[in-house]
Amino acid sequence: MGIRYSTQRNLLPGMVQQAKALHGKAVEVGVLDGEHAWLAGIHEYGCTITAKNGKYLTIPCNPQAAKASARSFPDLFVLTLDDGSRWLVRNQGKDRLEFMYQLVQSVQIPERSFLRAGFDACHEAVMQxxxxxLKNVLTAGNAEDVLRMCGKQLASQIKAYARDLKNPPKEKITIAASGGGKTNPLFQTGAMINGITYRIRSVAE
Known part of the structure; x- marks a missing residue:
């Protein structure tokens, strides 16, 4: 007794075509463009910032100072404390001083990996x-749909990782300059974290 069968629809050629369309394509995720890409690199790898146009960097220590340069306040003068730290301050009357900036020769930004560490934390779940x-995309979709899905999911998960990052913590002087707001070391306005996105690109053979 034989077995008869018939193929009503051969999906294999289309699957092969869609698979070939994925060949040589890559998904790149990160802060890819604009000024925030530069800032993301500083946080991701850490760096030392030194004064270039003068002897000192001016580090804001209250919200007013954070919104303007030291030159915007003509009444500032230098105060050196017993511990040797130097500050730009101004008189507030009745023997009161308002601290506006700390003067330092360099600032060490610690490494706060959120792109690499965020990817490591989420990529296995995303790839699952x-x-x-992938099966549905190969049989009834556009091959690049799976790349877009991968990019969107990775970007979303890495954003969540960055928003939850706590260490190394934000410096106390930075918290004071922001008015005691968010303590997340990567969060100031949220623009850098919101800038995490993806793009599909071709890779060299």
Missing amino acids: QVERA
Whole structure:
């Protein structure tokens, strides 16, 4: 007794075509463009910032100072404390001083990896989602749909990782300059974290 079968629809050629369309394509995730890309690199790897146009950097220590340069306040003068630290301050009357900036020759920004560490924390779960979706994409979709899904999911998960980052903590002087707001070391306005995105690009053979 034989077995008869018939192929009603051969999906294999289309699957092969969609798979070929993925060849040579890559998904790049990060803070990819604009001024925030530069800032992301500083946080991701850490760096030392030194004074170039003068002897000292002026580090804001209250919200008014954070919104303007030291030159915007003509009444500032230098105060050196017993511990040797130097500050730009101004008189507030009745023997009261307002501290505006600390003067330092350099600032060490610690490494706060949020792109690499965020990817390490989420990529396995994202790839499991992509693998589950791959079958449907190959049989009834656009090959680049799976790349877009991968990029969107990675970007979303890395954003969440960055928002939850706590260490190394934000410096006390930075918290004071922001008015005692968010203590997340990567968060000031949120623009850098919101700048995490993805793009699909071709890679060299």
